[in-house]
Amino acid sequence: MDKQGHKASRTIEVTVLSAENLRLDRKSVKKNTYVTARASPLNSGSTKADFEGGSNPSWNEKLTLEMPFQTSFISLEVICKTNSGDRVIGTASLPISDILEDYTPENHLHFLSYRLRDSKGGRNGVINVSARVKMPVDSVCPSVTKNPIGYGCSSSWQQPALGVPVGHQKNYYSGVVTGVPVWS
Amino acid sequence: MGNCCSDVAGGRAAVGGSGAAAGNDAVDHFLKSRGMYGSQMELSFSATNLRDRDVLSKSDPILIGYTKGKDGTLAEVFRTEVILNSLNPTWITKHVITFQFEAVQTLVFHAYDVDTQFHNIDVKMLKLEELQFLGEASCVLSEVVTRPSRSLNLDLLFREDPTMSGNLRHCGQLIVHAEECISSKTTMEMVLRCSDLEHKDLFSKSDPFLLISKIVEVGLPIPVCKTEVLKNDHNPVWKPIYLSIQHVGSKENPLMIECFNFNSSGKHDLIGKVKKSLVELEKLHSNGEGENLFLPTTVGHNHQNKLLKSQLFVDKFSQSSQRTFLDYLAGGCELNFMVAVDFTASNGNPRLPDSLHYLDPSGRLNAYQRAILEVGEVLKFYDSDKRFPAWGFGARPIDGPVSHCFNLNGSNNHCEVDGIQGIMTAYTSALYNVSLAGPTLFGPVISNAALIASQSPANGGKKYFVLLIITDGVVTDLQETKDAIVKASDLPLSILIVGVGGADFKEMEILDADKGERLESSSGRVASRDIVQFLPFRDVQSGEIAVVQALLAELPTQFLSYMRSRDDIQPNI
Numbered sequence: 001m002d003k004q005g006h007k008a009s010r011t012i013e014v015t016v017l018s019a020e021n022l023r024l025d026r027k028s029v030k031k032n033t034y035v036t037a038r039a040s041p042l043n044s045g046s047t048k049a050d051f052e053g054g055s056n057p058s059w060n061e062k063l064t065l066e067m068p069f070q071t072s073f074i075s076l077e078v079i080c081k082t083n084s085g086d087r088v089i090g091t092a093s094l095p096i097s098d099i100l101e102d103y104t105p106e107n108h109l110h111f112l113s114y115r116l117r118d119s120k121g122g123r124n125g126v127i128n129v130s131a132r133v134k135m136p137v138d139s140v141c142p143s144v145t146k147n148p149i150g151y152g153c154s155s156s157w158q159q160p161a162l163g164v165p166v167g168h169q170k171n172y173y174s175g176v177v178t179g180v181p182v183w184s
Numbered sequence: 185m186g187n188c189c190s191d192v193a194g195g196r197a198a199v200g201g202s203g204a205a206a207g208n209d210a211v212d213h214f215l216k217s218r219g220m221y222g223s224q225m226e227l228s229f230s231a232t233n234l235r236d237r238d239v240l241s242k243s244d245p246i247l248i249g250y251t252k253g254k255d256g257t258l259a260e261v262f263r264t265e266v267i268l269n270s271l272n273p274t275w276i277t278k279h280v281i282t283f284q285f286e287a288v289q290t291l292v293f294h295a296y297d298v299d300t301q302f303h304n305i306d307v308k309m310l311k312l313e314e315l316q317f318l319g320e321a322s323c324v325l326s327e328v329v330t331r332p333s334r335s336l337n338l339d340l341l342f343r344e345d346p347t348m349s350g351n352l353r354h355c356g357q358l359i360v361h362a363e364e365c366i367s368s369k370t371t372m373e374m375v376l377r378c379s380d381l382e383h384k385d386l387f388s389k390s391d392p393f394l395l396i397s398k399i400v401e402v403g404l405p406i407p408v409c410k411t412e413v414l415k416n417d418h419n420p421v422w423k424p425i426y427l428s429i430q431h432v433g434s435k436e437n438p439l440m441i442e443c444f445n446f447n448s449s450g451k452h453d454l455i456g457k458v459k460k461s462l463v464e465l466e467k468l469h470s471n472g473e474g475e476n477l478f479l480p481t482t483v484g485h486n487h488q489n490k491l492l493k494s495q496l497f498v499d500k501f502s503q504s505s506q507r508t509f510l511d512y513l514a515g516g517c518e519l520n521f522m523v524a525v526d527f528t529a530s531n532g533n534p535r536l537p538d539s540l541h542y543l544d545p546s547g548r549l550n551a552y553q554r555a556i557l558e559v560g561e562v563l564k565f566y567d568s569d570k571r572f573p574a575w576g577f578g579a580r581p582i583d584g585p586v587s588h589c590f591n592l593n594g595s596n597n598h599c600e601v602d603g604i605q606g607i608m609t610a611y612t613s614a615l616y617n618v619s620l621a622g623p624t625l626f627g628p629v630i631s632n633a634a635l636i637a638s639q640s641p642a643n644g645g646k647k648y649f650v651l652l653i654i655t656d657g658v659v660t661d662l663q664e665t666k667d668a669i670v671k672a673s674d675l676p677l678s679i680l681i682v683g684v685g686g687a688d689f690k691e692m693e694i695l696d697a698d699k700g701e702r703l704e705s706s707s708g709r710v711a712s713r714d715i716v717q718f719l720p721f722r723d724v725q726s727g728e729i730a731v732v733q734a735l736l737a738e739l740p741t742q743f744l745s746y747m748r749s750r751d752d753i754q755p756n757i
Contacts, residue, residue, distance in 0.1 A: 056421070056423055108641050110674050111674050112712055113711065126710050130749075
């Protein structure tokens with residue numbers, strides 16, 4: 001909280017779903033993989049280890065992270081428990097911009113997949129997650145979507161023109177935002 | 185519609201019974217032609233206020249159903265029983281039909297009054313010319329299944345004078361009701377693995393995949409499902425596969441599970457096979473046991489099965505009833521059609537007959553018009569207001585710079601047109617109002633379609649969008665297009681790309697994840713699902729598979745992959 005009592009972070013829910021084609025030392029991973037999601041050095045969460053999925057593990061585990069407003073991405077690490085200790089199989093970055101899409105509702109559930117890279121930068125499988133911004137229960141206007149815009153193309157390509165003539169609207173969005181929600 | 189498909193090119197090619205090579209498209213067509221991907225619908229019929237053709241009693245109606253071919257010919261598919269003395273009959277006879285999303289299935293119904301003298305004759309033996317005609321009605325199956333109640337009221341029409349084209353008279357109503365058969369909804373999820381597979385490759389381990397086929401009484405087993413290819417793995421664990429009861433007939437039906445070593449030539453080596461029903465596979469899972477693979481061998485004239493030490497295990501077996509494509513439609517979901525047309529100069533001067541945009545005075549449609557019409561005619565039934573966004577790209581509108589997304593109707597403000605005919609009209613007028621230019625950029629139209637699709641979740645998430653892009657050339661902004669597609673893969677959107685003309689579209693196939701790996705953006709984000717279908721128009725022009733069917737076949741699966749993920753994900757917290 002800052003001096004005015006405003007929250008200096010947003011709450012992000014990341015559900016770690018699964019990964020595909022994981023390899024360790026050029027061999028398919030057999031078991032004991034887990035994922036750590038890190039929003040900042042002091043703010044991270046980890047899943048339980050998967051014992052059955054082998055190189056295609058699934059976790060389906062929700063991690064809730066407090067994300068400082070100045071932080072631009074969440075780091076995802078897939079780690080394998082081995083006899084010689086924990087080894088990082090691959091890492092990926094989840095940019096916050098992928099969750100805060102321009103035109104979807106604030107708390108929209110996004111399904112996202114990212115390429116995992118090993119310590120040498122080589123491709124090592126894919127991680128699948130879902131993520132959403134957790135809305136404060138006491139927000140003034142929790143159901144407000146971001147300001148919707150028209151979707152007609154003007155004759156030369158640019159961001160679609162603002163406003164759609166009445167009668168030509170397919171009701172792709174409802175209403176107009178008249179204020180900015182205030183978080184208490 | 186729940187078949188598993190591999191993510192890798194090898195897996196897509198990995199089909200072929202008993203080592204024979206077979207392309208994936210051939211198998212897909214084979215399955216589709218037998219209704220393997222459709223849902224079984226049971227149609228029931230009733231009527232109200234029929235004409236009374238009997239003097240001393242009421243009519244004794246029978247209903248006869250036909251399917252209408254593309255050429256207009258009728259093929260009889262069912263006859264109901266005769267209901268005695270009723271002008272408001274409810275027939276007991278049901279008609280089971282496979283709903284094929286990708287086809288326009290026109291049904292025609294004729295109602296007749298059966299005279300008393302024919303009441304003891306089997307309905308199949310009745311001669312129609314001896315019956316009294318009560319009226320006819322027709323509909324498209326899609327019209328029935330898109331109704332929330334899955335019931336459609338049709339006016340029965342009767343022509344007073346058969347020699348005249350007009351003079352149609354209303355003579356009652358026919359009510360058609362559709363129910364989806366339960367077998368379409370029951371799905372098995374299985375995780376299969378093998379142990380100790382034999383070496384088939386000279387310098388490396390085998391690259392195994394499984395092919396599951398339904399054993400039928402006559403003829404070769406029918407392939408119903410396949411796994412992905414796992415490289416260099418003697419103890420492979422494949423991704424979950426999904427089989428609906430409808431695919432296999434019943435849980436007791438024997439299935440042939442064949443394990444092949446993948447070869448890029450298409451001649452895959454049979455490693456071994458197992459013959460088991462779903463009931464037996466479930467037992468293997470619950471007992472935690474494996475089943476030894478066998479290899480058919482021939483010693484002289486004797487056919488023997490050589491038992492191998494390799495084993496098949498069922499690591500997971502679960503049965504669930506999932507909401508189907510038709511359930512979502514009944515719940516009010518819609519498919520909204522959008523189209524984008526390539527106006528780049530490589531199409532040729534529209535005033536010359538060799539141009540892909542040539543408007544033939546005889547009325548013969550060009551490739552662009554045919555693609556719009558064929559796709560639109562299927563999709564229009566799933567859009568309630570039938571107003572379609574339509575764009576052009578790669579042209580210079582009058583007094584303006586080259587635009588890579590302009591409204592086909594010429595408006596600066598709105599992009600929608602009324603109906604499929606509205607698209608055709610807007611396309612024709614655009615040809616007279618823009619000058620063809622270039623290059624071929626997809627990014628802007630995909631971003632614009634994604635923008636519209638992104639509004640759907642804010643409105644209850646009942647709309648799913650389908651963008652048809654028709655193009656004559658390879659895309660110039662390949663990476664930007666990939667980025668736009670990857671970003672859009674999280675939205676209720678599918679993209680159909682039709683390639684027209686003689687260009688080499690090899691590069692375009694990269695965009696279709698069926699034919700390669702999942703798309704990856706420049707930032708390392710990967711498409712969360714496959715949303716692109718690409719098809720060169722010439723592939724299907726002369727073949728028996730209509731362009732529409734080849735293009736649209738995967739749409740229900742793509743729709744379900746989006747909708748189910750929003751419905752069903754219940755994480756373990």
